[in-house]
Amino acid sequence: MEKTHILSILVENESGVLTRVAGLFSARGFNIDSICVAKTLEKSESKMIIATSGDTQILEQITKQLNRLVNVIKVQELTDEDSVLRQTVLIKVNADETTKSDIFRIKEIFGGRIIDVSRNYYTLEVTGSERKIDSLIDILRPLGIKDIVKTGIVALQRVKRTN
Amino acid sequence: MNHNHNSSKKNLMTGSKIILESLIKEGVDTIFGYPGGAVLNIYDELLNYNAQIKHILVRHEQGAAHAADGYARASGKVGVVLVTSGPGATNTITGIATANMDSVPMVILTGQVPTNLIGNDAFQEADTVGITRPCTKHNYLVKDIKDLARTIKEAFYIASTGRPGPVLIDIPKDITSSVYEFDYPENIELRGYNPTYFGHHIQISKLAAEILKAKKPLLYAGGGVISSNAAGELLELAELLDLPVTSTLMGLGCFPAEHPLFFGMLGMHGTYAANMAISNADFIVAIGARFDDRVTGKVEEFGKNAKFAHIDIDPSSIGKNVKIEIPVVGDVKSVLSSLLEVLNGRNEEISSAKYERLGWLEEINGWKYEHPLLYHMKDIIKPQYVIEKIYELTGGEAVIATEVGQSQMWTAQFYKFKNPRTLLTSGGLGTMGFGFPAAIGAQIAQPDKTVFDIAGDGSIQMNIQELATAVQYNLPVKIAIINNNFLGMIRQWQELFYHKRYSFSEMNVNPDFVKLAEAYGAVGLRAKDPDDVVPVIEKALSIKKPVIMDFVVDREEGVYPMVAPGAPITGMLLV
Numbered sequence: 001m002e003k004t005h006i007l008s009i010l011v012e013n014e015s016g017v018l019t020r021v022a023g024l025f026s027a028r029g030f031n032i033d034s035i036c037v038a039k040t041l042e043k044s045e046s047k048m049i050i051a052t053s054g055d056t057q058i059l060e061q062i063t064k065q066l067n068r069l070v071n072v073i074k075v076q077e078l079t080d081e082d083s084v085l086r087q088t089v090l091i092k093v094n095a096d097e098t099t100k101s102d103i104f105r106i107k108e109i110f111g112g113r114i115i116d117v118s119r120n121y122y123t124l125e126v127t128g129s130e131r132k133i134d135s136l137i138d139i140l141r142p143l144g145i146k147d148i149v150k151t152g153i154v155a156l157q158r159v160k161r162t163n
Numbered sequence: 164m165n166h167n168h169n170s171s172k173k174n175l176m177t178g179s180k181i182i183l184e185s186l187i188k189e190g191v192d193t194i195f196g197y198p199g200g201a202v203l204n205i206y207d208e209l210l211n212y213n214a215q216i217k218h219i220l221v222r223h224e225q226g227a228a229h230a231a232d233g234y235a236r237a238s239g240k241v242g243v244v245l246v247t248s249g250p251g252a253t254n255t256i257t258g259i260a261t262a263n264m265d266s267v268p269m270v271i272l273t274g275q276v277p278t279n280l281i282g283n284d285a286f287q288e289a290d291t292v293g294i295t296r297p298c299t300k301h302n303y304l305v306k307d308i309k310d311l312a313r314t315i316k317e318a319f320y321i322a323s324t325g326r327p328g329p330v331l332i333d334i335p336k337d338i339t340s341s342v343y344e345f346d347y348p349e350n351i352e353l354r355g356y357n358p359t360y361f362g363h364h365i366q367i368s369k370l371a372a373e374i375l376k377a378k379k380p381l382l383y384a385g386g387g388v389i390s391s392n393a394a395g396e397l398l399e400l401a402e403l404l405d406l407p408v409t410s411t412l413m414g415l416g417c418f419p420a421e422h423p424l425f426f427g428m429l430g431m432h433g434t435y436a437a438n439m440a441i442s443n444a445d446f447i448v449a450i451g452a453r454f455d456d457r458v459t460g461k462v463e464e465f466g467k468n469a470k471f472a473h474i475d476i477d478p479s480s481i482g483k484n485v486k487i488e489i490p491v492v493g494d495v496k497s498v499l500s501s502l503l504e505v506l507n508g509r510n511e512e513i514s515s516a517k518y519e520r521l522g523w524l525e526e527i528n529g530w531k532y533e534h535p536l537l538y539h540m541k542d543i544i545k546p547q548y549v550i551e552k553i554y555e556l557t558g559g560e561a562v563i564a565t566e567v568g569q570s571q572m573w574t575a576q577f578y579k580f581k582n583p584r585t586l587l588t589s590g591g592l593g594t595m596g597f598g599f600p601a602a603i604g605a606q607i608a609q610p611d612k613t614v615f616d617i618a619g620d621g622s623i624q625m626n627i628q629e630l631a632t633a634v635q636y637n638l639p640v641k642i643a644i645i646n647n648n649f650l651g652m653i654r655q656w657q658e659l660f661y662h663k664r665y666s667f668s669e670m671n672v673n674p675d676f677v678k679l680a681e682a683y684g685a686v687g688l689r690a691k692d693p694d695d696v697v698p699v700i701e702k703a704l705s706i707k708k709p710v711i712m713d714f715v716v717d718r719e720e721g722v723y724p725m726v727a728p729g730a731p732i733t734g735m736l737l738v
Contacts, residue, residue, distance in 0.1 A: 012355060016304075020296060027297050057482070064479035070301040070321060073355045 004033065005059050006085060006155050009048040009066060010074040013039055017071045021048060024069065030054065030062050034087075034152030045073070051153050078155045085155045088127045089136065090115070094144030095122040102143060110136050121146055174346065178308050178339040179208035182272065185315040186216065188347045191243050193217045193234065193607060195227040199247020200287060201274025204339040219607060219636060222628040224251050226600040228258020228271065229626065233601025235267050236587045237562055238608035239392065241323050244271040249287030252333070253294065257594055259329045260298040264591025265413060266390055268327035270318050271299075277337040278306060291333045300328030305335070308343040316348050325358030326477040327390055358476060362493035362501055370448070370472050370489050371505040374404060375516045377446030379469075379523045382406050383429065386413030386590065387451015387475060387495050389583040394418065396499035397450065403506060405517045407527050409437035411452050412575050413590040420559075420579035426527055427536070430458040431726045432572045435534035438724070438732040440527045441466050449473040451495045454484040455591070456728075464731035474498045534724070534737055536576050544693050544716045546570065546645045549700075550577040553615060553643060556700050561613040562587065564602035566622030567595045569651035572722040574617045596625025599642060603629055606638040613641065613704065620646040620673050630683040633709040641703050642711045644676055647718045655721045659736075680711035689713040 011017045018037055025032050033051040040047050052062060059077070066075045078085070095103055095117075103122050107114060112126035126136055130153060137148070176184065182205055186194070196218055198206045209218055221227040224246045231242030242262075246255055252273040262269050276285040292304045301321050303314045311334070318330040374380055388397050394417045401408050401424050408418045409429045418425050427434030429441055441447065447469045452458070459465040462484050472489035473481045481490045491498050506513065538547040550573050553561070559579055564587040565571040571588055580586050587605055589597040602616040616623075623644050633640050645651075653668040677687030686706050690699040696714065703710040724735035 016292065016296075019293070023296055061479065061483060068477070068479055070353060070356045 006078045007050045008076045012071040013046045036152035083157045088151045091124045092147040099143045173344045176345045179204045189319045194243040195219045195230045196245035199251045201248035201336045224254035226629045228255040229600035230604035232262045233604030234608045237605035242269040247274040249289045252291040261592045261594045262329040263298045268322040269329040271331040275333045275335040278335045302331040304333045359492045360494040362491040362498035366491045379445040381444040382408045384414040384450045385411040385452025388417035391495040393496035394583045415586045416580035416583045436531040439530045442733045444469045453480045460732035546716045554578045562605045564598040564616045566598040566618040567593045570619040570645040595622035602640045616642045621650045634684040676713040685709040687711045691715045
């Protein structure tokens with residue numbers, strides 16, 4: 001069944017690695033739904049988090065193909081159950097006298113912050129799961145969203161509980 | 164530069180010298196190349212290495228890439244290419260992609276504009292690393308001379324290990340003239356590259372059990388058997404258990420074609436016996452093969468009565484197109500050796516398995532006799548007859564390069580390959596123009612062997628300029644042109660699937676190939692009549708020079724059996 005998968009890819013921090021990974025996805029017809037890349041604590045490494053979609057066979061091929069790349073050190077699938085998955089969104093929303101209090105209330109519910117204020121617009125910053133971000137957008141839409149930008153998903157495996 | 168009194172001890176060299184010294188460390192004695200502005204420093208240094216490195220000057224960079232490829236396929240060594248930046252590099256792309264698809268170890272050194280001009284749209288600048296990323300196993304741009312020797316070391320290692328492939332190193336001109344200490348690294352540290360050589364013992368035991376248990380087993384062998392030098396192990400396994408063998412195009416030569424357990428190539432132009440065996444087997448062991456669409460036909464129907472095991476060094480080949488019950492990741496040679504060890508001494512099980520399979524072998528032999536490969540002789544030369552005679556007159560001992568299309572398929576069907584590394588053919592990319600330069604490379608690797616290029620009149624013209632190379636280096640390559648004044652395979656598809664609408668597949672004008680050979684200083688021979696075929700081949704074999712044989716053949720002969728693309732491989736059109 002087609003579903004979203006989160007891949008955590010440890011790569012060597014060399015020029016062109018992002019192109020190699022992105023090129024592999026496009027050349028083999030795989031999707032990239034979102035991508036986040038940054039250096040790790042090791043200067044020589046970067047971590048990429050790629051959200052992709054496909055059935056399990058496609059995911060297996062993606063993983064195997066990624067492992068063929070010389071600069072790819074490790075590929076791991078992270079799931080909702082064993083990992084924390086987060087996304088940040090910045091939303092510029094229409095803020096007039098009738099909506100301001102709603103925005104404040106929504107911000108509180110979603111644990112966000114207002115990071116920019118002008119006469120007509122507030123910019124909200126919210127971090128959370130993809131589902132939380134989606135419902136935030138649904139709620140704010142009737143108030144008038146002027147602009148929106150989302151990061152890709154970042155994810156980290158949870159510490160295994162021993163019991 | 165540091166000119167203190169220690170510098171003499173530090174083995175300082177120019178980048179150009181570092182490159183050549185590194186090649187020598189890698190055991191390279193032959194490179195195929197073409198000079199140009201960005202590699203002039205390297206070429207200048209190369210003159211000093213005449214005794215150690217033989218440079219073959221091709222006439223087109225594509226020729227260099229295919230020649231290095233043919234050299235690698237014939238010898239098992241890494242083929243090396245040296246070309247300039249921009250057009251020099253882009254001209255090698257088809258050759259690199261060809262090698263990549265067929266897993267051939269190559270290192271391609273390309274010149275690049277000086278580092279300060281990169282990205283500047285400089286003269287003869289191309290983003291070579293960007294262009295070749297999807298068609299190499301790996302590639303490098305050397306931006307600092309400190310990285311040069313290590314990069315070359317890594318390139319040869321990556322090219323020749325795991326599933327082999329081409330690795331490109333792009334070297335800016337200023338790197339070739341700057342000076343640095345030469346210290347060739349002993350070790351390699353590549354965190355993201357660790358090919359698995361040894362198969363997992365549990366998987367190998369499962370495989371052994373299943374092979375013994377199967378009533379209708381079949382070995383489906385591919386090019387991986389050849390690249391891992393495992394033909395001996397394959398033969399031992401097949402003979403131990405009386406296992407029937409079929410092979411892909413890339414696998415031909417990995418099992419002696421005249422062996423009673425061999426049933427020919429499978430797939431689109433495979434034998435009736437091989438395709439029927441695949442479709443009726445209950446257990447298929449794929450060995451260094453990758454379930455290409457030209458092999459499987461309609462993939463859902465491929466081996467539909469069978470369980471599959473798959474031995475391959477590349478995990479991504481396993482389970483890509485067909486579901487595999489017993490995957491074994493590892494080097495074919497090592498896995499087959501382990502498998503033989505596991506089977507060793509289980510004599511009772513082996514003889515009872517062999518006994519139970521007598522009927523299966525009889526069934527396949529029945530298919531073989533029912534529909535053997537055949538053609539009908541006429542008073543005009545049949546292409547298949549030419550290939551048969553080349554086979555007979557070379558005793559199956561020649562190295563045969565092919566172009567792509569009908570002549571390639573007839574070669575696969577009618578030349579009975581005995582030994583690995585004797586068929587050099589572009590199986591994956593299907594590159595017309597591959598065969599002749601590949602034959603040149605093979606002849607350089609194996610000067611004592613008879614080397615043929617079996618070509619069509621279309622494909623030979625794609626790299627005919629290399630005739631000058633063959634003449635210059637006195638390489639006695641024999642080019643057999645199966646001349647039907649058509650792009651024969653295109654014509655055949657148009658006949659079968661486009662109501663004989665021969666859209667631009669006819670070669671209305673061809674050169675006089677005999678005169679063309681003579682113009683280059685080679686020898687040209689022509690056969691128009693079936694009686695001419697043997698004398699022409701005999702004469703060509705007696706001449707120690709490049710020879711073109713122009714065989715004027717039946718124009719509308721087809722390659723059969725044929726499976727329509729996308730159809731199940733049992734749906735064969737027969738002669």
